[in-house]
Amino acid sequence: MVYRVTMEPAVQTWRIIDTGPLDGPTNMAIDEALLASFVADGAALPVLRLYGWEPPDLSLGRYQRAAEVLDLDSCTAAQVPIVRRITGGGVIWHANELTYSLVCSTRHLPDGLSVKASFRVLTSFLLRFYRSFGLPAVWALDHDPHHAALGERTAFCFAGRESYDIIVSGRKIGGNAQRRTKAAVFQHGSIPLANRSEEGIGYLRQRPAGIGEATTSLADEGITAGRDDLAPVLADAFREAMGVELREDTLTAAEQTLAERLAAGKYRDAGWNLEGIG
Numbered sequence: 001m002v003y004r005v006t007m008e009p010a011v012q013t014w015r016i017i018d019t020g021p022l023d024g025p026t027n028m029a030i031d032e033a034l035l036a037s038f039v040a041d042g043a044a045l046p047v048l049r050l051y052g053w054e055p056p057d058l059s060l061g062r063y064q065r066a067a068e069v070l071d072l073d074s075c076t077a078a079q080v081p082i083v084r085r086i087t088g089g090g091v092i093w094h095a096n097e098l099t100y101s102l103v104c105s106t107r108h109l110p111d112g113l114s115v116k117a118s119f120r121v122l123t124s125f126l127l128r129f130y131r132s133f134g135l136p137a138v139w140a141l142d143h144d145p146h147h148a149a150l151g152e153r154t155a156f157c158f159a160g161r162e163s164y165d166i167i168v169s170g171r172k173i174g175g176n177a178q179r180r181t182k183a184a185v186f187q188h189g190s191i192p193l194a195n196r197s198e199e200g201i202g203y204l205r206q207r208p209a210g211i212g213e214a215t216t217s218l219a220d221e222g223i224t225a226g227r228d229d230l231a232p233v234l235a236d237a238f239r240e241a242m243g244v245e246l247r248e249d250t251l252t253a254a255e256q257t258l259a260e261r262l263a264a265g266k267y268r269d270a271g272w273n274l275e276g277i278g
Contacts (some may be wrong), residue, residue, distance in 0.1 A: 012108060012242075014046045015249040016235055017053070018163045020053035021227070022197075024059065024083035024094070025267035026259070030251070031101045031188060032086055033259035038103045038251070039183045042097060046104035048246065050231050056095035056196075057081045058203060066274040072204050080203060084273045085188075087177035094201025096176075098227050098234065103190035108185075111173075115180060119164040122187050122241075124174055126166050129237035133223050135168050143167040171216035191234070194219035195226060205278055252267070 003041035019030060030049070038044045058080055060066060066082060069091055079180065102122065103161050106113070108119055120139070130137035141163040176189030178242060201207045218225075225233075239246050272278035 008241045010253060012046070012244040014048050014246055016246040017249050017251060018050040019181045021054035023055065024053060024057035024081050025263045027051055027053065028083050028085060029259045029263035032262055033255050034101070035184060035186045036258060037255050039181060046108050047102060048096055048115040049101045050234065051099050052097065052227055053094035053099065055081065055082050055180045056093065057083055059092045059094060060084045061090055062086055062276065063088055064091065065276070069205060071203055072149065082273050083217045083267055084276060087179045087188065089175070089177040091204065092175060092234050093196055094193065095196045095199070096192065098191040098193065098230050099188065100234065101186070103186050105184055109265045116163065118185060119178060123166065125238040125241035129234050130166065130173070132233060132237060135221050137166050137232050139163065139170050141165050148166045168216050168221060171214055173216050255264055
């Protein structure tokens with residue numbers, strides 16, 4: 001008798017790195033270092049990073065000009081740091097949030113996915129995370145599939161809605177942005193612990209009305225757990241939604257060295273942060 005043996009596909013292993021709260025230049029330098037290191041090593045494991053922001057920081061989208069969207073006099077008077085991301089989108093005020101970034105290649109995703117469809121896959125863990133607290137989280141596209149403004153460009157990230165932004169009780173929670181290279185997919189996003197949107201728009205030249213009513217946070221929804229308690233829940237949601245194993249890790253020596261070089265030479269430089277030069 002001949003027995004057929006069906007081999008189960010190997011479960012992917014991802015590194016999980018929790019760097020805790022750091023300042024804006026260090027955070028953005030680590031994100032870029034993880035992406036560059038992943039691209040340089042074709043056999044590298046994909047990465048899920050968890051972090052936060054201390055002190056609070058404004059981050060600009062890759063193609064925004066600071067003087068066009070920010071009230072720079074207000075930012076200077078309040079001594080608010082400004083940093084530029086490697087992803088597109090609008091300004092984000094990073095305060096009281098749990099932030100994630102991930103780096104993988106298309107081989108770590110289902111075959112044939114478009115860029116837009118990859119957002120659906122790579123934000124599915126956020127739905128699982130919010131729903132684990134009993135919150136009615138859905139994608140914006142499913143909440144209002146005929147919403148004419150989906151994908152509309154806005155200067156302030158939380159004022160706009162993309163198809164796979166997360167909606168809770170009719171209000172947007174957090175935001176996500178992605179960058180693609182030939183060899184890698186990079187994505188990062190924010191999970192607001194408290195709703196600081198009204199505070200953030202105070203630094204804009206043009207301030208969208210009603211932002212407080214259009215956005216929500218975990219605290220608004222009755223979830224008062226702190227960042228350190230929420231990080232393991234987010235990691236579990238990622239593991240379950242993506243069907244992967246997570247291996248606790250830290251930055252390698254090479255990643256740390258590159259991050260330090262990028263922080264000093266790029267992300268603390270006004271040419272890059274304010275003008276996108278560099």
